[in-house]
Amino acid sequence: MSAGLPVIIIPAVKSKSNQTVASVGELALLERLTARLPSRGDVIIGAGDDCAVVRGARADRFDYLLKSDSCVEGVHFTARAGGEWVGHKALGRVLSDIAAMGGEPLWALVDLVAPPQTPVKKIEKIYTGFNKLARQSGMAVVGGDVSAGRDLQLHVFGVGRVERGGAVLRSGARPGDAIFVTGFFGGSRAGKHLDFQPRLQEGQWLARGKWATAMIDVSDGLLRDLGHICASSGIGARLMLDAIPVSESARQGAEGKSALKSALNDGEDYELLFTVPNDKTRAFLKAWRRMFRLSCVQIGRMTSRNGKLEGISSKGIKIILQEGGYEHFQ
Amino acid sequence: MSAGLPVIIIPAVKSKSNQTVASVGELALLERLTARLPSRGDVIIGAGDDCAVVRGARADRFDYLLKSDSCVEGVHFTARAGGEWVGHKALGRVLSDIAAMGGEPLWALVDLVAPPQTPVKKIEKIYTGFNKLARQSGMAVVGGDVSAGRDLQLHVFGVGRVERGGAVLRSGARPGDAIFVTGFFGGSRAGKHLDFQPRLQEGQWLARGKWATAMIDVSDGLLRDLGHICASSGIGARLMLDAIPVSESARQGAEGKSALKSALNDGEDYELLFTVPNDKTRAFLKAWRRMFRLSCVQIGRMTSRNGKLEGISSKGIKIILQEGGYEHFQ
Numbered sequence: 001m002s003a004g005l006p007v008i009i010i011p012a013v014k015s016k017s018n019q020t021v022a023s024v025g026e027l028a029l030l031e032r033l034t035a036r037l038p039s040r041g042d043v044i045i046g047a048g049d050d051c052a053v054v055r056g057a058r059a060d061r062f063d064y065l066l067k068s069d070s071c072v073e074g075v076h077f078t079a080r081a082g083g084e085w086v087g088h089k090a091l092g093r094v095l096s097d098i099a100a101m102g103g104e105p106l107w108a109l110v111d112l113v114a115p116p117q118t119p120v121k122k123i124e125k126i127y128t129g130f131n132k133l134a135r136q137s138g139m140a141v142v143g144g145d146v147s148a149g150r151d152l153q154l155h156v157f158g159v160g161r162v163e164r165g166g167a168v169l170r171s172g173a174r175p176g177d178a179i180f181v182t183g184f185f186g187g188s189r190a191g192k193h194l195d196f197q198p199r200l201q202e203g204q205w206l207a208r209g210k211w212a213t214a215m216i217d218v219s220d221g222l223l224r225d226l227g228h229i230c231a232s233s234g235i236g237a238r239l240m241l242d243a244i245p246v247s248e249s250a251r252q253g254a255e256g257k258s259a260l261k262s263a264l265n266d267g268e269d270y271e272l273l274f275t276v277p278n279d280k281t282r283a284f285l286k287a288w289r290r291m292f293r294l295s296c297v298q299i300g301r302m303t304s305r306n307g308k309l310e311g312i313s314s315k316g317i318k319i320i321l322q323e324g325g326y327e328h329f330q
Numbered sequence: 331m332s333a334g335l336p337v338i339i340i341p342a343v344k345s346k347s348n349q350t351v352a353s354v355g356e357l358a359l360l361e362r363l364t365a366r367l368p369s370r371g372d373v374i375i376g377a378g379d380d381c382a383v384v385r386g387a388r389a390d391r392f393d394y395l396l397k398s399d400s401c402v403e404g405v406h407f408t409a410r411a412g413g414e415w416v417g418h419k420a421l422g423r424v425l426s427d428i429a430a431m432g433g434e435p436l437w438a439l440v441d442l443v444a445p446p447q448t449p450v451k452k453i454e455k456i457y458t459g460f461n462k463l464a465r466q467s468g469m470a471v472v473g474g475d476v477s478a479g480r481d482l483q484l485h486v487f488g489v490g491r492v493e494r495g496g497a498v499l500r501s502g503a504r505p506g507d508a509i510f511v512t513g514f515f516g517g518s519r520a521g522k523h524l525d526f527q528p529r530l531q532e533g534q535w536l537a538r539g540k541w542a543t544a545m546i547d548v549s550d551g552l553l554r555d556l557g558h559i560c561a562s563s564g565i566g567a568r569l570m571l572d573a574i575p576v577s578e579s580a581r582q583g584a585e586g587k588s589a590l591k592s593a594l595n596d597g598e599d600y601e602l603l604f605t606v607p608n609d610k611t612r613a614f615l616k617a618w619r620r621m622f623r624l625s626c627v628q629i630g631r632m633t634s635r636n637g638k639l640e641g642i643s644s645k646g647i648k649i650i651l652q653e654g655g656y657e658h659f660q
Contacts, residue, residue, distance in 0.1 A: 141368050143378075155400075157396075
């Protein structure tokens, strides 16, 4: 579930007869389809955040997080990817979204679609990777379906929970909040897009300690996902480009400007991007370092300039995002 | 989620290297894959019933039902099927499973996969049908995903709820219980496989009144689904063949024996099949007729003969089910 950047307003009108999925684009189509969905009073957050947030019975001390995610051969993994990693990624994508709301994973279901000639060994390896990550994460796998189809696909449905009212949304950032990220960015295609650890403990700790005002996991790309926080919160952001933690594989794949570009845009980093009130940043970093060994650095600050994303470096480089999400270096 | 009939015990060993999805079969593969899933203490029923049943916080008066179901072009609908009906069926399949546990539908997510050249109008019609049935059923649609792929597919995830401990399982039938069905059977390909009403109100009423000891929705076929109740309950069943309510379209498509065969085997009837203790049947039918206009008739009785399915008619016709679920008339 992603939003364009800047916010693309799509009128809920009938489509022109010649439009196809390809000509409209998947993200724009998704936004159009989710514009007017049936709702209920117990839906706290519907489509458009990392997970939906729903409320159980009155006495329940938890809210529930609901998420579905696709993992399709040729889009999210290649035919050469090891089966265990495919299963790991399919569940990991959902867990990363649960982590980004501060949630604890509970239950999963998985629909598998496979061409009839697929070796059973490959399917079993996929389930091995899937179940291993489920066990590590304390999640039960409670069902699913198997269908024949032309593409190898997994559709994973995950349920998590947070303390009632405690989900960290994309919409809670305020001007002046410091922007933090875990880990390193860019070059995920070298392997990390399969071999990543959803930041569940970190996300839960950030939510419980009420450190994060807004949070998202970086799947679309650092800039695009920061754009989602800006759009949902109705504000802007300024990045200190020299502070962006660029991964080794991004550095090896490119140099200078293009390594940074890779870190800002590649996506599938599955790290947490979140905001912390400015007056809490020192206490936050101290507490973080007592809890975790994982790298966590400030990369910028939220601004009041609605929808504007700026990048500032010591050399005066400035980034402006344009419609469609492509960036231009000036 | 279905089980073979009679119970096929599949050892959780490594597959032979030359096995494929096609050679093993989807149902057997699903059973093998779901044999040893990670679980948790709050999972009441995992894979293998109409829905999984999970338990929320201690003070919650509800249990939650979780279900995923695929709806694939070429398997569950043809390219000629109207878009609204495709959406209706995709959600209806999940609602029918929630109904068969006695559940109230709450929240749904849907993953859509579509070839790039699919007209947006077709996708919008699918969502129109989907959302219309969601609204009618009081269900919120809280998210999902859109991906490119070679087949048009919907993967629907649904959450429902029942009073704590009140889910009607497949495993609760006892020898002597009367077997009832709603509606009419057979010939679903003439249209009813798309145009059906999930029996939500009826299922909820059967669960709340504690009338049903076991329940299932008929998707695989009346005999196969009765076989699932037998297998889960560890008992057998005897059908009065003359009592099977054969649909008009089954009668038009065939005559005599083959119309009955169609009613017993076609599947996708999306009616309820359930058992009621013998001493309650009169009170049950009286109460049913006060509540509903929908046809509900007794078609047989559970027996103590584990795994045996017999069919008795006035002409002495007998049915025996063999491994793989194919029936033989003798």
